[in-house]
Amino acid sequence: MGRSFCLAVGQSPAELSTPQDRLDWLANALPAVVAEGTDLLVLPELFAIGYNIGDQVVARSEPVDGPTARAIATLAKAHGVAIHYGFAEADGDAIFNAAQCFGPDGTRLGGHRKLAIPPGFERAHFTPGQGCTLFTYRDVRIATLICYDAEFPETARYVASLGAELILAPTALGAQWEWVAQRMIPTRAYENGVYLAYANSAGVENGMPFLGQSFIATPDGHELVRAGAQPEVIYGTLQLDKVSAAQTRLPYLRDRKALGPDIR
Incomplete structure (x- = not known):
């Protein structure tokens, strides 16, 4: 029997x-998540603080x-499950x-800083990150690309070339961008032969409506599971x-190497 996750x-x-409301929601959700035999729970972009909060980003940022x-590491350890979530990282x-992701023993497994900062309020607050790394958990090689990062074919291709088998893509996708969730991002999984999990918020935050439609895409061009427009937790078993x-x-x-150095 092959590897599953x-x-x-x-x-x-x-x-x-x-x-605190967000931590409370997570704490309440975890018993059902664990009951499903979950290895890892992935949460949306800036889950820990909220996305459409303007200047509050500064006060809510943390190392x-x-x-x-x-608190999240404690929850991960208490429930025996890995938790991957978005936050505002303060560094100087x-x-x-x-x-970042905490494992079921409460240790930090890995993290990522968003590379491409899109037009809008984010550019007033966030510094672009540099580079991508993988972390391995339960023998699965995992990469993170945050929202806009995953909309560039180059980023998914790069982490796949590093050996990623699963790309986690926390996002804060607004309701007007359905094509991105329905067509663009699932293609990243297919064109690289990897699993991709897209974790969005649902509902309205300070006047901004979110699309929802979180999903898990398979390496062979299928959709393992997709959420609707309302808050929920979806599950999928990955066959690595x-x-x-x-x-x-x-x-x-x-075969991209045959394209020549000017293209690849």
């Missing part, structure tokens, strides 16, 4: 108004080992739109042998 995507309510991080004078099978069937990662 149980993934949950938490499409949390956008209207949760404080960081990677700040109070919210410690800089603030990053970031995500499908990654190598998809990359053998469509060897884009190998």
Whole structure:
């Protein structure tokens, strides 16, 4: 029997108004998540603080080992499940739109700082990150790309070339961008032969409506599961042998080298 991995995507309510409200929602959701046999729960972009909060981003930013991080690490350990979530990372004078993951023993497994800062309020607050790394959890090689990062074909191709089998993409996708969730981002999984989990918020936050429609896409061009417009947690069992099978069937990662140095 091949390797399998149980993934949950938490499409949390956008209207949760404080960081404590968000921690309370997570704590209440975790018993059901664990009951499904989940290995890892992925949560949306800036889950810990809220997305459409303007200048409050500054006051709610924390270092990677700040109070919210410690609370989530404690929840991960108490429930025996890995938790991957978005937050505003404070590092000196800089603030990053970031995500990190704590394992079921409460240790930090890895993190990512958003590379591409889109037009809008984010550019007034966030410094772009630099580079991508993978972390390994339960023998699965995992990369993170936050929202706009994943809309560039180059980023998904790069982490797949590093050996990623699963891309976690926390997002804060507004209701007007349905094509991105329905067509663009699932294509990133297919064209690289990897699993991709897209975790969005649902509902309205300070006048901003979110699309919802979180999903898990498979390496062979299928949709394992997709959420609707309302808050919910969705689940999927990943069969990791499908990654190598998809990359053998469509060897884009190998054959792109034949395109020549000016293209690849």
